Amino acid sequence: MHRPIGLFDSGFGGLTVMTELAKLLPYENLIYLGDTAHVPYGNKSPATVLQYAIDNASFLMSKNIKLLIIPCHTACSHALKTLQELLSIPVIGVIQPGLALVQPKNRIAILATTSTIESGVYQSEILKHNPKAQIFPVSCPLFVPLIEEGFSNHPCAQLVANTYLQPLKNKVDAALLACTHYPLLRPVIQAALGAEVDLIEPAELCAQQAKELLAKSQLLNPQKNRPTYEFYASDDPEKFRQYGKLFFGLEIEKVEKNKNS
Amino acid sequence: MHRPIGLFDSGFGGLTVMTELAKLLPYENLIYLGDTAHVPYGNKSPATVLQYAIDNASFLMSKNIKLLIIPCHTACSHALKTLQELLSIPVIGVIQPGLALVQPKNRIAILATTSTIESGVYQSEILKHNPKAQIFPVSCPLFVPLIEEGFSNHPCAQLVANTYLQPLKNKVDAALLACTHYPLLRPVIQAALGAEVDLIEPAELCAQQAKELLAKSQLLNPQKNRPTYEFYASDDPEKFRQYGKLFFGLEIEKVEKNKNS
Numbered sequence: 001m002h003r004p005i006g007l008f009d010s011g012f013g014g015l016t017v018m019t020e021l022a023k024l025l026p027y028e029n030l031i032y033l034g035d036t037a038h039v040p041y042g043n044k045s046p047a048t049v050l051q052y053a054i055d056n057a058s059f060l061m062s063k064n065i066k067l068l069i070i071p072c073h074t075a076c077s078h079a080l081k082t083l084q085e086l087l088s089i090p091v092i093g094v095i096q097p098g099l100a101l102v103q104p105k106n107r108i109a110i111l112a113t114t115s116t117i118e119s120g121v122y123q124s125e126i127l128k129h130n131p132k133a134q135i136f137p138v139s140c141p142l143f144v145p146l147i148e149e150g151f152s153n154h155p156c157a158q159l160v161a162n163t164y165l166q167p168l169k170n171k172v173d174a175a176l177l178a179c180t181h182y183p184l185l186r187p188v189i190q191a192a193l194g195a196e197v198d199l200i201e202p203a204e205l206c207a208q209q210a211k212e213l214l215a216k217s218q219l220l221n222p223q224k225n226r227p228t229y230e231f232y233a234s235d236d237p238e239k240f241r242q243y244g245k246l247f248f249g250l251e252i253e254k255v256e257k258n259k260n261s
Numbered sequence: 262m263h264r265p266i267g268l269f270d271s272g273f274g275g276l277t278v279m280t281e282l283a284k285l286l287p288y289e290n291l292i293y294l295g296d297t298a299h300v301p302y303g304n305k306s307p308a309t310v311l312q313y314a315i316d317n318a319s320f321l322m323s324k325n326i327k328l329l330i331i332p333c334h335t336a337c338s339h340a341l342k343t344l345q346e347l348l349s350i351p352v353i354g355v356i357q358p359g360l361a362l363v364q365p366k367n368r369i370a371i372l373a374t375t376s377t378i379e380s381g382v383y384q385s386e387i388l389k390h391n392p393k394a395q396i397f398p399v400s401c402p403l404f405v406p407l408i409e410e411g412f413s414n415h416p417c418a419q420l421v422a423n424t425y426l427q428p429l430k431n432k433v434d435a436a437l438l439a440c441t442h443y444p445l446l447r448p449v450i451q452a453a454l455g456a457e458v459d460l461i462e463p464a465e466l467c468a469q470q471a472k473e474l475l476a477k478s479q480l481l482n483p484q485k486n487r488p489t490y491e492f493y494a495s496d497d498p499e500k501f502r503q504y505g506k507l508f509f510g511l512e513i514e515k516v517e518k519n520k521n522s
Contacts, residue, residue, distance in 0.1 A: 037309050038299060043409075045497035048298050145406040148304075156420045163415065236306035 002221050004029035004230070005210065006060035008053070009072040010041040011148075012240075013180030015247035017071030017094070020207035022229070022250070025214070029227045031063050033258055034244070037234035040144055041074040042113025042179070049115060053079030057087060059232070059258050065089065066219050069210055071203070073098075073112055073178045077119035090213055097202035097209055098176050099125050105174040105198070107134045109165075111189070112178035114139040122178060136172055140164050140182070147181045157188045165192035174198040232258040263482050265290035265491070266471065267321035269314070270333040271302040272409075273501075274441030276508035278332030278355070281468035283490070283511070286475070290488045292324050294519055295505070298495035301405055302335040303374025303440070310376065314340030318348060320493070320519050326350065327480050330471055332464070334359075334373055334439045338380035351474055358463035358470055359437050360386050366435040366459070368395045370426075372450070373439035375400040383439060397433055401425050401443070408442045409504075418449045426453035435459040493519040 005021065007014055011034050018032055033056050035041075041049050053075045057068060068083065068091045070076050076093035084091045099122070102108050110122045117139045126133050142160050151157050168175075175197055177183055183201045190199060214220045221227075229252075233240035237255035244252045266282065268275055272295050279293050294317050296302075302310050314336045318329060329344065329352045331337050337354035345352045360383070363369050371383045378400045387394050403421050412418050429436075436458055438444055444462045451460060475481045482488075490513075494501035498516035505513045 037305065039304070043300070044298065045500065048496045141410045142406055142412065145403055149402045151403065151421070154420075154424065156417045156424075159415075159417045159420065160412070163417075235309045239306065 001066075001219060002029060002223055003064050003066040004031045004228075005067045005069060006031045006033070006063060006065035007069045007071055008033040008035060008056035008060060008075070009070075009180065010035050010075070011039040012244050012247040014071035015244055016180055016183065017069065017203045017206055019249050020203045021069070021210060024207045024211050025220075027221045027224050027227055029221065029229075031060060031065060031230045031232070033060060033232045033234070034240055035234045036236070036240060040113070041072065042115050042141060042144060044115060046078040046115070046119065049074055049078040050082060053083060054086070057083050061087065061089075063230075067092070067210060067214060069206065070094070071180055071206065073180065074115045077116045077121045090217070092206070092209055092213065094180070094202045094206050095121060095125065097205035098122070098178055098200065099129070101200045101202060101205060102126065102174055102176050103129055106130070106132060107136070107172045107174075109136045109138060109168050109172040109175035109193070110178050111138050111140050111165075111175055111182060113144070114141050116178055122176065136168050138164055138168065140179075143185055144179065144181050147184045152184050152188070157185060158191060161185065161188045161192040165189065169194055172197055174200055177201045231255040234258050262480060263290065263484055264325050264327040265292045265489075266328045266330060267292045267294070267324060267326035268330045268332055269294040269296060269317035269321060269336070270441065271296050271336070272300040273505050273508040275332035276505055277441055277444065278330065278464045278467055280510050281464045282330070282471060285468045285472050286481075288482045288485050288488055289475075290482065290490070292321060292326060292491045292493070294320060294493045294495070295501055296495045297497070297501060301374070302333065303376050303402060303405060305376060307339040307376070307380065310335055310339040311343060314344060315347070318344050322348065322350075324491075328353070328471060328475060330467065331355070332441055332467065334441065335376045338377045338382045351478070353467065353470055353474065355441070355463045355467050356382060356386065358466035359383070359439055359461065360390070362461045362463060362466060363387065363435055363437050364390055367391070367393060368397070368433045368435075370397045370399060370429050370433040370436035370454070371439050372399050372401050372426075372436055372443060374405065375402050377439055383437065397429050399425055399429070401440075404446055405440065405442050408445045413445050413449070418446060419452060422446065422449045422453040426450065430455055433458055435461055438462045492516040495519050
């Protein structure tokens, strides 16, 4: 029960989901792996992303995790099902929470990396539940570098968002932010799409689903101690420590290099 | 003598150097490896870039190359010396040609990826030859994604270039484009720095140095046949084929996946 929950992402983005988990499950031990030696995933092929995801999951399994959470939409698009079949522990991602939140809407934009959009996962899942939905998938490949290079509040971010999104203005009711980085561009995305459009992000519901799953499986940690948070990166641990705290919201004391990458 | 020349880069950028080689050495067989499973290198650590470079060089050595050219400034910054020591064949990069071209100038901007700038290689090499040089190193991490996502002619590219470069306006005589992608942003960089600044790119001189080295070592291919150009990528070969031709300028018939990555 005191076994940790594992999370992996291509970089820092998934730390926003870890923040929600830490809030909602304050006694759970957490282990995060940022695959920074291979970042970004969004422009890699499905086969390559799957291989990286399997390597990351193997590393976390060696840490004896009780639940794997994949807070990366690109990795979920290409690897969630395979990992659910391969692993002996439950595996959850950010796709189902995202879908649950957009279901009531009929005109839905999906904003994501090129790789996520090309997977077609969101498009087909939404149509399964709502065959009348009008879906507008938009790859936004520059959003992640803009955010990672500190341009979220630069006029350039608005220009890029307008280029990607203005064709959708007055055409959608909701936009799913199907990349963990995108909430950091919320004001810019809102301005490009119009104030009436709901911007949907699945981090909080993902954490909620993790809590429910652990409770149902009687896997919650009964010990009410201060939990341990471990961080690993496949590239420079010190750089991860410095940048990671911007996404995690808390100080990151120590990051180790993940050995089997 | 008919053994091929090998080149590797993190992605497509090095194809611009391959184009110069094909012009200058029209009878040489060439093999290019794009390490697209790990692109970009510019935000990776020195140790990780070195490891990727060694893997790439090993692959090309297995193809029996007679000369290795590294047309990637980040890889040169972290791996050129080691590969020159490790390999039994000559290895050349883009640093020396770049330095040769900027030497007459006194106030020099170096525009490069974060990783190249942090290596300090250009700064220390310039000062070795010209201790009076005033050097202005500038990381331009958004240039590569802007180019790769087709925003080279978008107003956003000018905005970003102005943000990076306007502090240097009227302060430099020359700017070394120390990343194989940057020549594609030449008009934008020129506008940000001012028309009087020399923009220096080493691709052509790198090809010239390769020719001289082969001639001196009597390694030029004596056969005057149409050469073969082989292409490998560590991620999706078809994507490489499609995008690669934009950089290479010629049709790329076939790309294979590099097996030992």
